[in-house]
Amino acid sequence: LQLDFWLAPRxxxxxxxxxxxxxxxxxxxxxxxxxxxxxxxxIEDVQVxxxxxxxxxxxxxxxxxLSTNTFDYATYHSLxxxxxxxxxxxxxxxxxxSKIEIGRSTENRPLYVxxxxxxxTKRPAVWIDTGIHSREWVTQASGVWFAKKIVLxxxxxxxxxxxxxxxxxxxEIVTNPDGFVFTQTQNRMWRKTRSRHSGSVCIGVxxxxxxxxxxxxxxxxGNPCSETYHGPxxxxxxxxxxxxxxxxxxxxxxxxxxxxxxxxxxxxxxxxTTTPVPDQKELHEISGKAVAALSSLYGTNYKYGxxxxxxxxxxxxxxxxxxxxxxxxxxxxxxxxxxxYGFLLPAKQIVPTAExxxxxxxxxxxxxxxxxx
Amino acid sequence: xxxxxxxxxxxxTTEDYKSGxxxxxxxxxxxxxxxxxxxxxxIKCVRTKDxxxxxxxxxxxxxxxxxxxxPIIGNNIPDSYGNIEPALEPVWALAVAxxxxxxxxxxxxxxxxxxxxxxxxKQWIRKDDFVEFDYTVLLHEIPTQEIIxxxxxxxxLPGHPLKVKYFCASDxxxxxxxxxxxxxxxxxxxxxxxxxx
Numbered sequence: 133l134q135l136d137f138w139l140a141p142r143x144x145x146x147x148x149x150x151x152x153x154x155x156x157x158x159x160x161x162x163x164x165x166x167x168x169x170x171x172x173x174x175i176e177d178v179q180v181x182x183x184x185x186x187x188x189x190x191x192x193x194x195x196x197x198l199s200t201n202t203f204d205y206a207t208y209h210s211l212x213x214x215x216x217x218x219x220x221x222x223x224x225x226x227x228x229x230s231k232i233e234i235g236r237s238t239e240n241r242p243l244y245v246x247x248x249x250x251x252x253t254k255r256p257a258v259w260i261d262t263g264i265h266s267r268e269w270v271t272q273a274s275g276v277w278f279a280k281k282i283v284l285x286x287x288x289x290x291x292x293x294x295x296x297x298x299x300x301x302x303x304e305i306v307t308n309p310d311g312f313v314f315t316q317t318q319n320r321m322w323r324k325t326r327s328r329h330s331g332s333v334c335i336g337v338x339x340x341x342x343x344x345x346x347x348x349x350x351x352x353x354g355n356p357c358s359e360t361y362h363g364p365x366x367x368x369x370x371x372x373x374x375x376x377x378x379x380x381x382x383x384x385x386x387x388x389x390x391x392x393x394x395x396x397x398x399x400x401x402x403x404x405t406t407t408p409v410p411d412q413k414e415l416h417e418i419s420g421k422a423v424a425a426l427s428s429l430y431g432t433n434y435k436y437g438x439x440x441x442x443x444x445x446x447x448x449x450x451x452x453x454x455x456x457x458x459x460x461x462x463x464x465x466x467x468x469x470x471x472x473y474g475f476l477l478p479a480k481q482i483v484p485t486a487e488x489x490x491x492x493x494x495x496x497x498x499x500x501x502x503x504x505x
Numbered sequence: 506x507x508x509x510x511x512x513x514x515x516x517x518t519t520e521d522y523k524s525g526x527x528x529x530x531x532x533x534x535x536x537x538x539x540x541x542x543x544x545x546x547x548i549k550c551v552r553t554k555d556x557x558x559x560x561x562x563x564x565x566x567x568x569x570x571x572x573x574x575x576p577i578i579g580n581n582i583p584d585s586y587g588n589i590e591p592a593l594e595p596v597w598a599l600a601v602a603x604x605x606x607x608x609x610x611x612x613x614x615x616x617x618x619x620x621x622x623x624x625x626x627k628q629w630i631r632k633d634d635f636v637e638f639d640y641t642v643l644l645h646e647i648p649t650q651e652i653i654x655x656x657x658x659x660x661x662l663p664g665h666p667l668k669v670k671y672f673c674a675s676d677x678x679x680x681x682x683x684x685x686x687x688x689x690x691x692x693x694x695x696x697x698x699x700x701x702x
Binding site for chain 1: 522581583584585586587588619620621622643645647648649650651652
């Protein structure tokens, strides 16, 4: 019968697992039933699993890049590939780049932040995060590109070099790793975290409604099954709490940028209230300059303004919290495109998107450097 | 009555969904009455393409679909990485046109939509000249951020109105009829970039 025992017979009363070739199924079943031996089917078709694993492995192991110079920035990568990239980048540039673990996700994945620093102790710093909403794939991909860009340009680009002379840059590329893995394995459109909270079968909290700024107010949902569920309480999500703790402990963050897609917008606080921020005028001016710089590269059109006046009311948002912590230069980007591909932005647009966005980021960083407070 | 509800004045340009080139400009007014009834719309557009060119493009699209020897089926268009197989482009284009009817009917003063993905497409071969497809499309709903699956059945023949029947997961009633009354064209599929949206 060519039976393949995966759990071999040990003795009376012990279970046995066996893989059965298709032609032997009927004879084996007949034999077991004739002898009163009960059985259950654990895997209907092993070939399906094997095929699936093969495609997964082919995709994931195209060839492991041995340096960040052979890494393909113009394609979407898995979490493992991005984490491997980070290690490579640090290994190649130990005097500029280090990796910090700021916490763990719900599913116990490490939350990593890259620190770019030319020295000093707790210098004033810029914070950038990408991938807080897992389905917004162009953002994590852009984060990877930014990391490499900083390393490439930190000496020869005047603007960047001057920023790093005075400030550090912190970059969290995969801010929501559980969600990210879920978009790759189960549901490409997953947005939230993967936490379970008692009282509901639904999973996940919107990490951009979970911050302590107007938490639970209009502009978020109290329904755990909703895509904008704010969670049971502010900072309930470890992904959010990790950043809160990091920022508070650091105490010297001067600019905070949280990156999303899509819509092509540059936004500043507030989202939870129509009350303008005290620094509205300055933030509006910076936004205008940043957007002009962005557009100068490929003509990509961006709109800008406060969250609540430009898109809609949203409570418990990241940059509202950051601003209320005293981080004046708090911005959110919504990257390409405006809906034709939406979340499914073709990979060939990753690098152009990252390139143009970087120009806007430099405007913000340079302004912060020149107006330290 | 003219003084109730919210009225919006829009001026916007349109672009070809496939090529991105300018397709014309429009002036419109949209009145949302206080009661929960559909909006009152007036619109006037100036197209950059002439009728003949639109017809030609429609026919090209139509022939691409009719040329297939087997019923076309497809899933995940675009795929997770934003790729659309060239052979499935016409299927996607029709889905965009059909979805626009759904989104037109579903949107309100406070709810907007984008077509996020064609989850599945299956062609039904007909004895007459019409092309017919069964789709599952995913709509991205703003500001709720929900992904709404809709089942859409679409029939089309160049020079005839696009016929759309649909049922979305969030719909409470029976299947909706999104059929247009004018000639449907899939050339110059309009993607509006509004001054107001």
